[in-house]
Amino acid sequence: MKPLSILCLAWLLLTAGCSRHSTGATAPVPEAKGTQIVEVSGGKQITSTGSFLPQPVVVQVNGADGNRVAKALVTFRGAGAQFTPQQALTDSSGQVTVNVQLGAEPRGYQILADTLKPDGGTATLALRAVALGYQQRLGREVNDQYCIRCHDPESTPERASNFDNLSPAPHAFTDGSFLNNFSDASLLTITTRGGVAQAKSPAMPPFGGTLTEKQVKAVVAYIRAVADPPYQSPGVKYGE
Amino acid sequence: MADTGMNTDTQNGNPGALRSRPLARELAVFGGVSVLLLVSLAIAPAKDYFSQWRHHQKAYLKLASGRQSGPLVRNFHSGIRQIWVEKLGVVDRCETCHLNMNGALVDATAQPSRRHPVMPHPLDQFGCVMCHRGQGVATTAEEAHSATAAWEQPLLPARYSDAGCGQCHLGPLPGAPKVNDGRRLLSSQGCTHCHLVRQPDGTVVKPDDNPPPLTHIAEKTSRDWIFAWIKNPQAYAASATMPNFQFNDQDAADIATFLISQSTPSTKRQEILHTPPATVPSAATDSASLYGSLFCSSCHAAQNAAGNLVGGNFGPELTRIGNKVTPQWLGRWLRNPHDYEPSTRMPHYRLDDKQVALLSSYLLGKTDSDFAVTLHAPPGEKDSVTHGRKLVLEYGCAACHQINGVNPPQNFGPDLSLAGNKPLSQVVFAPGVAENLPAYISAKVHDPRSFGTGLKMPKFSLTDTQIESLTTALLAQTDRADHLPGDLLIPAPRPTNYQPGGEAGRLMEDLHCLSCHTIHGHGGDMAPDLSFEGSAVQRAWLEDFMKNPNTLRPALIRRMPKFNLSSAEIKTLSDYLLSAYQAPGFDAQALDTRALNTEAAARGRQLFYSKYNCQSCHIVDYKTDKGYVGPALAGAGLRLTPVWTYKWLKDPNSLRPGTVMPNQNLRDDEARDLTAFLMTLKARTTGGGK
Numbered sequence: 001m002k003p004l005s006i007l008c009l010a011w012l013l014l015t016a017g018c019s020r021h022s023t024g025a026t027a028p029v030p031e032a033k034g035t036q037i038v039e040v041s042g043g044k045q046i047t048s049t050g051s052f053l054p055q056p057v058v059v060q061v062n063g064a065d066g067n068r069v070a071k072a073l074v075t076f077r078g079a080g081a082q083f084t085p086q087q088a089l090t091d092s093s094g095q096v097t098v099n100v101q102l103g104a105e106p107r108g109y110q111i112l113a114d115t116l117k118p119d120g121g122t123a124t125l126a127l128r129a130v131a132l133g134y135q136q137r138l139g140r141e142v143n144d145q146y147c148i149r150c151h152d153p154e155s156t157p158e159r160a161s162n163f164d165n166l167s168p169a170p171h172a173f174t175d176g177s178f179l180n181n182f183s184d185a186s187l188l189t190i191t192t193r194g195g196v197a198q199a200k201s202p203a204m205p206p207f208g209g210t211l212t213e214k215q216v217k218a219v220v221a222y223i224r225a226v227a228d229p230p231y232q233s234p235g236v237k238y239g240e
Numbered sequence: 241m242a243d244t245g246m247n248t249d250t251q252n253g254n255p256g257a258l259r260s261r262p263l264a265r266e267l268a269v270f271g272g273v274s275v276l277l278l279v280s281l282a283i284a285p286a287k288d289y290f291s292q293w294r295h296h297q298k299a300y301l302k303l304a305s306g307r308q309s310g311p312l313v314r315n316f317h318s319g320i321r322q323i324w325v326e327k328l329g330v331v332d333r334c335e336t337c338h339l340n341m342n343g344a345l346v347d348a349t350a351q352p353s354r355r356h357p358v359m360p361h362p363l364d365q366f367g368c369v370m371c372h373r374g375q376g377v378a379t380t381a382e383e384a385h386s387a388t389a390a391w392e393q394p395l396l397p398a399r400y401s402d403a404g405c406g407q408c409h410l411g412p413l414p415g416a417p418k419v420n421d422g423r424r425l426l427s428s429q430g431c432t433h434c435h436l437v438r439q440p441d442g443t444v445v446k447p448d449d450n451p452p453p454l455t456h457i458a459e460k461t462s463r464d465w466i467f468a469w470i471k472n473p474q475a476y477a478a479s480a481t482m483p484n485f486q487f488n489d490q491d492a493a494d495i496a497t498f499l500i501s502q503s504t505p506s507t508k509r510q511e512i513l514h515t516p517p518a519t520v521p522s523a524a525t526d527s528a529s530l531y532g533s534l535f536c537s538s539c540h541a542a543q544n545a546a547g548n549l550v551g552g553n554f555g556p557e558l559t560r561i562g563n564k565v566t567p568q569w570l571g572r573w574l575r576n577p578h579d580y581e582p583s584t585r586m587p588h589y590r591l592d593d594k595q596v597a598l599l600s601s602y603l604l605g606k607t608d609s610d611f612a613v614t615l616h617a618p619p620g621e622k623d624s625v626t627h628g629r630k631l632v633l634e635y636g637c638a639a640c641h642q643i644n645g646v647n648p649p650q651n652f653g654p655d656l657s658l659a660g661n662k663p664l665s666q667v668v669f670a671p672g673v674a675e676n677l678p679a680y681i682s683a684k685v686h687d688p689r690s691f692g693t694g695l696k697m698p699k700f701s702l703t704d705t706q707i708e709s710l711t712t713a714l715l716a717q718t719d720r721a722d723h724l725p726g727d728l729l730i731p732a733p734r735p736t737n738y739q740p741g742g743e744a745g746r747l748m749e750d751l752h753c754l755s756c757h758t759i760h761g762h763g764g765d766m767a768p769d770l771s772f773e774g775s776a777v778q779r780a781w782l783e784d785f786m787k788n789p790n791t792l793r794p795a796l797i798r799r800m801p802k803f804n805l806s807s808a809e810i811k812t813l814s815d816y817l818l819s820a821y822q823a824p825g826f827d828a829q830a831l832d833t834r835a836l837n838t839e840a841a842a843r844g845r846q847l848f849y850s851k852y853n854c855q856s857c858h859i860v861d862y863k864t865d866k867g868y869v870g871p872a873l874a875g876a877g878l879r880l881t882p883v884w885t886y887k888w889l890k891d892p893n894s895l896r897p898g899t900v901m902p903n904q905n906l907r908d909d910e911a912r913d914l915t916a917f918l919m920t921l922k923a924r925t926t927g928g929g930k
Contacts, residue, residue: 049398210893
């Protein structure tokens with residue numbers, strides 16, 4: 001009798017020590033599954049290295065019938081990014097909200113959201129966010145003061161966009177499918193010596209007399225960082 | 241051990257007794273000691289051989305040889321690497337593990353071999369810990385990156401890395417938005433009313449949130465409103481800066497009672513008592529359009545029907561102003577705000593009686609029935625005034641607001657000048673807060689009362705981004721710059737205390753021109769710098785503009801309001817602007833105006849439209865041109881002086897630093913021809929608003 005009670009006590013003590021950790025690490029148990037996961041908001045955001053995205057990312061799980069699915073498990077992953085929470089069940093409107101903190105390296109980060117499908121497969125949604133380093137932040141500031149007036153189609157109360165007034169229309173800096181075709185050198189030339197220097201529109205004025213070389217390089221770095229689809233710099237690439 | 245044969249024989253002094261062969265036991269002991277000695281001698285080299293940094297160096301070499309980076313492998317010398325900058329006291333061994341800082345090994349993406357992104361300072365002149373903090377001389381990651389018993393300053397997390405810059409760069413710094421924003425917030429959220437934040441160059445960060453004086457508060461609003469406001473300022477105005485002190489109903493009511501009791505009559509109180517309340521029947525549309533045409537929303541925000549806040553944040557939000565102010569006070573305020581509050585930033589608009597009546601009926605209609613329900617303070621008690629006064633003293637209300645009979649407390653909150661250096665041993669962490677300085681500061685800014693119920697610091701309504709910026713700015717408050725050569729400290733540009741003089745100066749003070757315009761380094765950034773306005777514009781245009789400021793930039797929402805200035809006032813202002821605000825070097829010799837002839841103008845037109853595409857940004861002909869970036873030039877020949885136009889075209893940045901207008905490197909003759917063309921543009925009409 002006595003050894004048994006000691007054993008019981010020991011077992012109790014042991015499990016009491018473990019239990020808190022084990023429940024904390026357990027994934028929430030899904031009560032439903034969906035076939036599709038879609039973005040509600042928060043994709044394509046830009047922030048500083050190491051920082052949270054300005055807005056949380058919201059995703060939604062839908063069923064085969066296209067209706068939203070509540071209490072489905074969504075797991076987030078992405079190299080270098082951190083998610084709070086890492087996984088969660090969808091709420092009554094089929095959505096999960098996650099805060100995303102990007103890594104310290106200035107680059108694009110993939111945000112992947114997985115949910116299990118009823119057939120055992122996984123539905124995945126891939127979003128992208130960009131972390132700007134020092135040089136790209138410098139470029140963004142130059143952009144916000146000068147370039148944005150024509151190159152951003154959106155107007156704000158403080159600034160009316162000139163985008164629609166120009167023909168040929170300027171290219172938004174996110175327009176990777178167009179701007180990725182230019183080398184760094186041609187972008188530097190166009191910014192410094194104007195559109196005419198590369199047989200482009202004369203409506204693009206030369207900024208070489210206004211911006212320093214450091215600023216122009218920073219703008220090019222910013223254009224590269226926000227390009228969508230992402231810019232791949234030419235040169236040797238080693239698979240990791 | 242003590243009775244070995246050798247010892248015994250030696251003591252006997254008989255060398256003949258020495259044996260040629262030691263005993264097996266002696267051999268074993270000797271061997272054991274030798275091995276122990278060898279092992280102990282080997283510990284140091286082994287530790288070195290199996291050290292973390294050597295492991296990283298081997299991994300780097302392996303990666304490099306895998307990628308056929310022959311020269312990198314051949315030139316590699318294993319060992320501790322360090323950057324030593326004697327004059328800065330820098331000894332950084334980070335490169336011992338972070339071997340690929342310059343990116344010579346392409347595409348190595350995992351730490352510690354990742355290349356360093358473009359950096360503002362050369363590595364060999366500044367080292368690493370100047371910006372990143374951490375322990376530079378350490379050779380293990382743990383010691384270099386973390387706080388240890390002997391090292392208080394761990395590596396700055398990447399999200400706060402701007403704090404590294406802010407230790408020496410005391411002013412706005414391009415590329416470091418968080419420390420810039422954080423410092424602005426220290427001023428605009430009023431943190432520095434209570435906390436001293438002294439920068440390493442001795443300047444003290446000053447608040448610029450302008451909390452209103454409460455000395456005549458009873459004329460402006462009711463005890464009920466003050467009660468509701470103190471209970472929850474953000475319920476009245478979502479954008480309010482005033483923090484929530486989390487008072488209970490009775491405390492809030494007692495403070496309201498005390499504030500009403502200390503209120504004294506303002507200078508022209510009799511006048512308002514005799515002013516009939518403004519009532520204008522069926523003028524809702526007129527009054528709304530008056531609010532629009534006076535450009536009130538340049539400074540004041542109000543929620544629109546969709547619940548979005550529309551307007552500037554220079555003055556207080558007006559969404560529920562009808563719940564707050566008395567009609568008498570409002571009428572008098574609109575007539576001349578300086579009568580009530582001489583230090584206000586609101587201009588004296590010179591509105592006539594009809595305009596005042598229209599505008600006050602519009603503003604008084606801005607009420608919210610949900611908010612009105614909260615306007616019921618519990619009844620006062622016998623000792624309400626005493627208790628209210630006690631709370632006002634205890635919570636430092638007078639640090640921000642002027643209150644009769646209460647002296648502003650000195651250094652009410654803790655000194656934050658060295659917040660970024662605060663030793664962790666002096667920090668009391670709240671439960672759930674990670675034990676490091678950034679997490680502590682961030683939690684403290686987010687919810688001060690979570691550190692204890694008796695604390696006085698109120699809860700500010702800040703977004704996560706704002707908290708991150710404030711934390712960055714506070715982490716930048718260190719004494720590092722004290723240990724560096726003085727020339728590395730980059731002080732903020734100091735605003736001048738320029739004030740225009742004489743009669744015009746008094747007028748400009750009354751109109752608060754410097755709330756929006758900057759002149760000689762003093763003033764706001766809402767409107768163009770007027771330092772050289774006298775050289776730029778013609779008198780007739782200037783007088784016309786002040787009479788009726790039709791905007792030059794039709795697409796802008798924020799515009800110059802119309803002050804009902806008298807002709808005499810306009811003449812005084814014009815005389816002063818044209819004579820006092822002259823740019824240097826603007827004499828008649830700068831441009832030969834005889835060359836501005838018709839042929840030149842024709843050439844200039846060609847340059848304007850074809851070569852330089854100026855119509856991309858400027859409107860000359862409202863029918864065909866659509867440029868929204870620069871001011872409309874349809875009336876440039878009436879507005880600008882030829883010399884200014886010429887000099888501006890040659891180098892705009894020298895006349896107005898930071899202007900968007902690019903320097904096109906025009907030749908002298910091109911600038912002259914363009915000037916000739918612009919001087920022919922004399923359209924008086926403008927294109928209307930957008």
